[in-house]
Amino acid sequence: MNKILVTGGFGFIGSYITEELLRNKYEVIVADISDEHAVVGAKYIKCNILSNNDLNEVFNEDFDTIIHLAGFSSLRESVKNPSLTISLNTLSTTSILELAIKKGVKKFIYGSSAYANSNKGSFYGISKLASEKIVEEFNRKFNLNYLILRYGSVYSEKESQNNYMYNLIANALDKGSIYHHSDGLELREYIHAQDVARLTVQVMENKEYSNESFILTGIEQYTRLQLFQMIKEISGKDIMINTSKQEDKTQYKLSPYSFQPSSARKLIANPQIDLGQGLLDIIRKINSDEIKADL
Numbered sequence: 001m002n003k004i005l006v007t008g009g010f011g012f013i014g015s016y017i018t019e020e021l022l023r024n025k026y027e028v029i030v031a032d033i034s035d036e037h038a039v040v041g042a043k044y045i046k047c048n049i050l051s052n053n054d055l056n057e058v059f060n061e062d063f064d065t066i067i068h069l070a071g072f073s074s075l076r077e078s079v080k081n082p083s084l085t086i087s088l089n090t091l092s093t094t095s096i097l098e099l100a101i102k103k104g105v106k107k108f109i110y111g112s113s114a115y116a117n118s119n120k121g122s123f124y125g126i127s128k129l130a131s132e133k134i135v136e137e138f139n140r141k142f143n144l145n146y147l148i149l150r151y152g153s154v155y156s157e158k159e160s161q162n163n164y165m166y167n168l169i170a171n172a173l174d175k176g177s178i179y180h181h182s183d184g185l186e187l188r189e190y191i192h193a194q195d196v197a198r199l200t201v202q203v204m205e206n207k208e209y210s211n212e213s214f215i216l217t218g219i220e221q222y223t224r225l226q227l228f229q230m231i232k233e234i235s236g237k238d239i240m241i242n243t244s245k246q247e248d249k250t251q252y253k254l255s256p257y258s259f260q261p262s263s264a265r266k267l268i269a270n271p272q273i274d275l276g277q278g279l280l281d282i283i284r285k286i287n288s289d290e291i292k293a294d295l
Contacts, residue, residue, distance in 0.1 A: 003027045003063040007049060007096065008070030010037045012160040013111065013151060013193055017067060018042050020197035031058045032070065037160075049092040059099045065204070066100055068093060069111040071127075073162050078124035089127035090134070097138045105144070109204055110135050112150045114215065132213070139211055147203060147210075152217035155278060156193040157285040165190070169231055169282050177240040184225035184243040189218035192278050195269035219272055230276060235283050 009018040009030030018039045021028045030039070031047035031054075038044060045061070047054040049070050072078060072088040093110070100108055115121030116128040138144045155165030172178045199216050203209050222230075225243070232239040 003029065003061075004065045004067060005029045005031060005058065005061065005063045006042075006067045006069065007031045007047070007058075008068075008111075009042060010035060010039060010044075011069060011073070012156075012158065012162040013154055013196060014069045015039055015158070016156070016193040016197035017069070017200050020194075020201050024201055029058075029061050029063055031055075049096065050087060052095070055095060055099060059103055064104075064106045065109070066096070066105055066107070067109045067111065067200070067204070068096055072124065075115065075121055075124040078127070079122045082123040085123045085127050086130075089124075090130045093131040094134055097134065097144070101138065101142045101144060107204070108135065108138070108144055108146045109200070110146065110148050112148050112213075114150050114152045114217070116150055117215075136211075145210055148213040149200060149203065150213065150215045151191075151196060152215065153188040153190045154193050154196050155190055155282075157278070157281040158193070159285075159289075165279075166282055166286075169235075169279070170286050172228075172231060172239050173235060173237060173283070173286055176237065177242065178228050178231070179242045179244075180224055180228070181244050181246065182224070183245060184223060184228065184241075186224050187221045188224070188227070189221050190227075190275050190278075191216060191218040191269070192273035195272050199269055218275070220275070222275065230279055231283075234276065234279050 004021055004026050006014055006018050006021070006028055008014040009028065010032040014032070015037055018028050018030055022039065022041045028042040029045065030042045031045050033046065033048050035044050035046070045058050047058050049055065071092065072081070072085045078085040097108065110131065112132055113121070113125065113128045115125035116132055118125055132148050135146050135148060139146050155163060157166065159166055161167070168178065196216055203214060225241070228241045232241065
């Protein structure tokens with residue numbers, strides 16, 4: 001297992017996993033629609049996962065393990081684009097699984113979401129759950145070894161449209177305020193993308209883990225209000241925090257577990273990047289970028 005295909009390997013979570021694989025001396029092939037955030041050392045193949053021609057070109061390469069991360073990643077946007085969400089997340093996953101069987105891939109690792117456990121998450125959560133069930137069925141019918149990794153609330157100091165924490169802080173520092181569309185009492189267990197990447201590679205390498213689901217999440221729970229207050233204190237800025245009494249019906253409040261599609265073991269990184277340190281790193285990165293822009 002020396003050559004690994006990572007679909008979406010230059011995305012927010014994918015770039016960290018690609019870097020971790022390279023650090024561990026794997027050869028990495030990245031199939032992504034863009035190389036804007038390319039990772040040095042990985043072989044890149046431009047690929048739209050909805051294109052059969054693009055996928056066939058990718059599968060001409062030599063690899064025996066797939067980490068599948070590409071797809072539609074915005075919960076809110078999925079409400080506006082249900083057909084695109086299902087196409088990118090579920091239909092494309094099925095196409096990749098079919099090609100994996102033909103190629104004789106030994107292990108398929110699917111990057112899912114905590115929303116696969118929930119009746120929240122709208123079409124995004126539905127697409128992730130459907131994809132999980134399809135992965136499991138490919139195991140039953142074709143004996144494809146798999147791992148399902150349900151990623152929780154992932155953050156880092158890397159700028160990305162999918163990095164909620166970074167965008168929240170950048171906007172707060174710019175406008176001097178935070179507006180949250182709900183009451184702010186929702187609980188989250190934040191985990192740094194570097195910890196997610198380390199756990200992903202560790203699970204992949206552990207021969208005891210086979211045909212299982214895992215939840216990758218942080219150690220401690222924080223409400224959104226606690227997070228906002230931490231950002232305010234760590235930044236040293238007079239940030240105004242505003243919340244709403246409206247309930248966000250697309251996201252879970254206390255727990256994603258509305259129902260359990262299949263059992264999953266919870267994994268936490270030890271040691272783990274502390275949330276406060278992570279927030280400080282984001283604030284430093286944003287301030288550094290602003291200074292560079294002014295020069």
